[in-house]
Amino acid sequence: MTLLEARMSSTFFRATLALAVVFVMLATTGWTAVRPDGPADARTAAVTAWLRATAGGRRLPDPDTAPAGAVARFFAALTRPQALRLTRRFPLVVGNLDGVPLALRYQANRLALVKARIDELARASGNTLTPAGRRDAGRRAARYASLLSRHRQILAFDPSGAGLAAEVLGNLTTATRVAVVVPGVDTNILTFERAGKAYSAPAGMARALYRRERAAEPGARTAVIAWADYVTPSGVGLDASTANLAEHGAVRLLALLSALPRRQRVSLFCHSYGSVLCGVAAPGLAPGQVADITVFGSPGMHVRRASQLHTTANVWAARDSGDWIEDVPHLEFAGLGHGTDPVSAKFGARVVSARGAAGHPGYFAPGTASLTNFTSIALGSYATVTCDGAPSAACTAGLA
16 A cells, blocks of 8 residues: 555545544434424324225325326316315325325315314313423414415425425416425424524525515516425434435425426425435436526535436535534445535535525525525526636536
8 A cells, every 4th residue: 555545544534433423422412402292193094094095986096106197197087076075084195195286285284284283272271291292282383373374385284293394485386497495404393484584494495585586587487395394304413414314305305396397497405404315316306307406504415426416407506604514524434424515626516605694594594695596596597696706607607
C-alpha cells in the first residue's frame, strides 16, 4: 500500500467511525424525540371491513395492491349512489386511495376528520387518559378542526398513531404544473401546520410556494401538494440515520405520482429527511413526468452522485449557511448515513442560493432566495433561478 493509499484509508476509517459515533450519540443522548401516542390503527380496521364488502356485486380493490389506474377504472364503473355509499361507509379507505376521483377523496376525508374530531373530544374530556394524554387529544381535536376549515382540500388523512395528512392547494384536476412538498423528521398530524413560523411546517411550505407562484404567474394553472403522508423519523436519531422509513415512504410517493395525469409536469421539493425519500424514489419515477427534484437542508439522497438517481428530472440542491445539517457527516456506511452532500461539487446537482433562509426550517420564509428559486423551478422559469456563489447561468446551463 502506498503512503497516499494509507492516508486515504485512514481518513475514510476516521470519517466512518465519526459517523457511527455521531448517530449513536444522537440516538442515545436525548436528541430522539418521543412521538406522541395516538389512537389505535383505525384505517387497518376500515381496510379489513372494506375487503369483505362489495359494490354492485363486485369485490372492492385492495388498497395495498391495486394500482391507481385499476382503482380509477373501478370507480368509473360505479353509479354515483354506489360511489357515495362507499365514501360514507369507508371514508378512511376512500380518502386515502390513489385513483379515486378527487371530489370523493376530499369528501371522504372531511367525513373522517369529523369523526376523528368527535373521538378526540371524547378522549380529551374522559377519564381513560393521563392528563398529558388528554391534552394531546385536545390538540389533535383542534388540528382536525383546522383541517376542516375554509374549504380545505384534504387529499389524505389517517388518524392512526401520530397521524398522516396531505393537502392540495389549487385545482389538481386542471393544473398543468404540480409541486409536491415532501417534509422531513418529526412530521405528523400535530406538526403538519404551525401558527407561528407557518412556513416551517408542510402546510405552510405549500401555501408559501403556491402564493408565490400565483403572484409570479397569475394565469398559470398550478397546484401544490403538502404531502405528509408517510411515517417520518422521530427526532434526529437512529431512524433518521437509515433509509428504512424513506423506502416505505417512497412507495407511497410513487403511488401518489402514478395517480396524477401524465400531462402534468411535476416538481418535487424535498426537505431534510424528505430528500432521502426522494432519492430512494427517483429511480422509480415515470420518465418525463417529474421535471425537477429540489432538495434543501439535505443529509444526502442515499447516493454518491446525482447521476446514480437514474432519473430524467433536473436535480437541484440548496442549503442555508446557518443550517445545522451541514455538520452531519455526509457519508454512507453499513446502512448508516445518506451519502454525498448534495450541495457539494462532486455530487453534481444544480446548486441554487438559499440566502436569507436563516437555518434548517426557513427555506420557505418570505423574502428568501430559496423561496424565489423554488418558485422559478416550479414554474419552469429556469432563467430566473439564482445560483449559489456562481454566475446565474451556471446552475441553469442546458435548460430551456
